[in-house]
Amino acid sequence: MNFVTLAARNLGRRKGRTALTVLGVAVAISLLFSLLSFNSGYESQLNREIDSLGVHLLAVPKGCPYEAASLIMHGGVIPKYLSAQDLASVREIDGIKIASPMLLHQFYVSGSPHVVYGVRINETLLLKPWWKVEGRFFSDDEAGVIMVGHSLAEKENLTVGQKIPFGPQREEFQIVGILDRTGEQDDQFHFLPLAEAQRIFRKQDRITTVAVKVEDVREISRIAGEMEKIPSVQVVTMAQITGTIMNLAASARTLLLSVIAVALVISAFGILNTLLMSINERAQEFGMMKAIGASGLDIGRMVMAETVFLTAAGGLLGVGASLVGSGLIESLVKSWLPYAPGGSFLFADPALLAFCLLFSVLMGLICGLYPAVKSSRTSPMEAIRGGME
Secondary structure, three states: OOHHHHHHHHHHOOHHHHHHHHHHHHHHHHHHHHHHHHHHHHHHHHHHHHHHOOOOEEEEEOOOOOHHHHHHHOOOOOOOOEEHHHHHHHHOOOOEEEEEEEEEEEEEEOOEEEEEEEEOHHHHHHHOOOOOEEEOOOOOOOOOEEEEOHHHHHHHOOOOOOEEEEOOOOEEEEEEEEEOOOOOHHHHOEEEEHHHHHHHOOOOOEEOEEEEEEOOHHHHHHHHHHHHOOOOEEEEEHHHHHHHHHHHHHHHHHHHHHHHHHHHHHHHHHHHHHHHHHHHHOHHHHHHHHHOOOOHHHHHHHHHHHHHHHHHHHHHHHHHHHHHOHHHHHHHHHHHOOOOOOOOOOOOOHHHHHHHHHHHHHHHHHHHHHHHHHHHOOOHHHHHHHOOO
């Protein structure tokens, strides 16, 4: 007797109930896969983005929270500034290889914010040697020139050599270079020579942050301590930035975990209810099977096979839906997070796919255990007379 075939046929006889049960499992597994994939991808992309910053320490104005460094990474503007004297004091510290000043600012065009980085290009290229550009890089002493990120250029149809009105006074600037795609936040920004950024935004001798790269990473703690002695400087390490952003994201992940837990419980009860109803409806069928020689173990195996079919199908459907709708899911989750790195978080990790599918089957085995035991104890005479209670 082929109990696997019987199980499949039994599910096919109740298409509506079977479809709803599979859908319930699919929702739970889809949420599970999405969260696990997102969590892994988020941390990976965050670490990649921090590495791409090319620095070990950031000096920010004293009194700014650690979130200020996260804002700097993502193009946010903080209300305090460092001075040229602060920069000079930082550069005097022994063990610092590069101390590059940056000014971040925003201006609006038709209600849309544009983020500007004022940088010293030679120092920035030492921090980010992977930068490549269509056209050329500007020099630090040039005026009226600008570089733009790849995504920004695509969005606004900008080309090398084009002249655009720029800044609060809508001055004419020429685009001398467009960055090749980096996959990071740099793709969204404008880049100016630092002196030009300070001039057009009227922030002479003011900087937002100093990006510091040390000669020996083992000296980071000592150098950070020396920098903290400068009265107006607060130091943020890359580890602190990571910890801050991950703490901010924890609340969103907790919410997602709660949703998944509820979905899994609902799915489990749905499976259990479907099986118990099926058993009660098929009491006479089970009795007849026993009467013609089927054992309780045979019936229990058939019920377990039905459960595994339901959960395996739901698992496959849920994982497939997550992969197909990964873009929508990712954009939704990112909207809940205060800071989200660039790049994609959801990807088809074979190990994660296997885990979610095995989890769905395990859930089926657990949920099917009681119905299988109950069905296996069916008495042929009682089942034939009136069905199971």
